[in-house]
Amino acid sequence: MKAIIVKESRELALIDLPEPVPGPGQALVDVKAIGVGYVDVMAVRGGYVRFPGTGAVPGLEVVGRVRAVGRDVSEDLIGTEALALAAFGGYAEQIVAGADRLLPTPSGADPVDLVALGVNALVAEGALHRTGVVAGDRALVRGAGGGIGVLATQIARARGAEVTVVTSSRERGERLRALGAAKVFDRTGAGLPDETYDLIVDTVGGPQLPEYLELPRPNGRYILIGGVGGSPGPEPFAPLLREFHKSVTFFTFSLNSLSPKDLRRSWDRVMTLSVEGDLSPVLDESFPLSDAATALRRVERATPFGKVVLLPH
Ligand SMILES: NC(=O)c1ccc[n+]([C@@H]2O[C@H](COP(=O)([O-])OP(=O)(O)OC[C@H]3O[C@@H](n4cnc5c(N)ncnc54)[C@H](OP(=O)(O)O)[C@@H]3O)[C@@H](O)[C@H]2O)c1
Incomplete structure (x- = not known):
């Protein structure tokens, strides 16, 4: 072969x-x-x-x-x-x-459609399932134009969240709006999104992680699922400790931690979303x-x- x-x-x-x-x-x-x-x-x-x-x-x-x-x-x-x-x-x-x-x-x-869902859909769905996304949540997705991000955006929207995406161009932002994003933040400029969130899905990490850790609302959830932005540097979690009173939950999530049974359950949920038209590769x-x-x-x-x-x- x-x-x-x-x-x-x-x-x-x-x-x-x-x-x-x-x-x-x-x-x-x-x-x-x-x-x-x-x-x-x-x-x-x-x-x-x-x-x-x-x-x-x-x-x-x-x-x-x-x-x-x-x-x-x-x-x-x-x-x-x-x-x-x-x-x-x-x-x-x-x-x-x-x-x-x-x-x-x-x-x-179509095998191409299926693999375009694949691992990325399992990560996106698994992360949102773990954080318990619910209708009415205000959600933020970092790395939104990437393989996982485009699916996390759609799944969060399908679960009833209002989704803000962080991306790198107007064109990518428009494409993400077409996938269900309500708001777009362009990361190539200065600053951070000026709102706070119930849920943050982060595929990037990197040196800006501590700043993004300032954005969860009280009782908010932050899930880190990737690291395309590189190392977050020393002491990235200082904001969580400084704002202890907000009771923010920080998760990491790797597919490697899922049992075969949980993988199968997540895939079944992905296929259901896809069949019902709520998730497109x-x-x-x-x-x-x-x-x-x-x-x-x-x-x-x-x-x-x-x-x-x-x-x-
Ligand atoms: N947890 C798991 O089980 C699991 C499984 C597979 C992969 N992963 C990890 O998840 C991460 C994302 O994977 P992916 O396949 O979605 O990657 P990808 O397709 O390369 O997308 C990453 C996106 O992040 C944004 N980005 C890239 N560099 C950036 C930077 N320096 N600062 C800020 N944003 C940046 C870009 O989107 P915009 O231009 O739209 O911002 C890019 O399209 C990777 O680290 C991968 O290793 C995790």
Whole structure:
């Protein structure tokens, strides 16, 4: 099979690899669409400790069809389509994933649409579920034009929140309004949004984290789900301690902490939102697998609006 590996120089190369064999508890999936995310950038550039490094195949999520299963896995899975979550290995024509990390997809649905939801929808939905978003909440989304942000904006809106988005251009702001944002704050100017919020969903972190930690209302919730802005520096939590009386709850959220059962529940909620028309995938651009380096650079430069996807065929 064709697969992309990371070379010692940190460049990517398309090579032939033997087809993987599913072990006990695993399934072999023929890949139809591959999700590209900021985690892949970190993995390839050497900033993600869970990635094995040189010679390994990046890619955490694919949509495809199950071709074979290993021991202790029901053969009923063969021929079904699923979103497969893996600990890397996704930039390939085939992937082996744990059967408990296969999330069923509706037959006939477009694999590109499904992978454009994929991990990003699970993170956005999982984060909003954990913080208990309710109708009438005033919510703020940072990194709103990114893969996770465009979905968090829609889901918060679908749950009845009034959503303000932080983004980097008028054009991105308009696109986010079309996805349900009520207000837009342009982060390329000075200052911060001049309101306070019941709920802040932050995919950015970075040096401005302490300033954003000033924005929750009393009893507000702040959930940090990513770090595209880099390190928040020393003592980012000083505002929470200084404003102890506000009883703000700070969460971190990683999909890695969800049990297979909770992953499945979250995916079911994502599929329901999608079927009911409350959540649409947002595709930035798709590239052939052989062009993975271009796709990755696009994510690295923070230019995509929505999801970047690779196609093995
Ligand atoms: N918690 C989890 O389980 C989980 C899972 C997957 C990924 N992640 C993480 O979530 C984060 C976001 O992922 P993603 O795929 O949505 O990334 P993405 O598509 O690259 O989007 C990030 C967005 O953040 C904004 N941004 C970029 N650099 C910024 C900066 N320096 N300061 C302020 N805003 C900036 C940009 O949006 P605007 O221009 O619109 O502002 C950009 O589109 C990453 O750190 C990723 O590793 C977490």
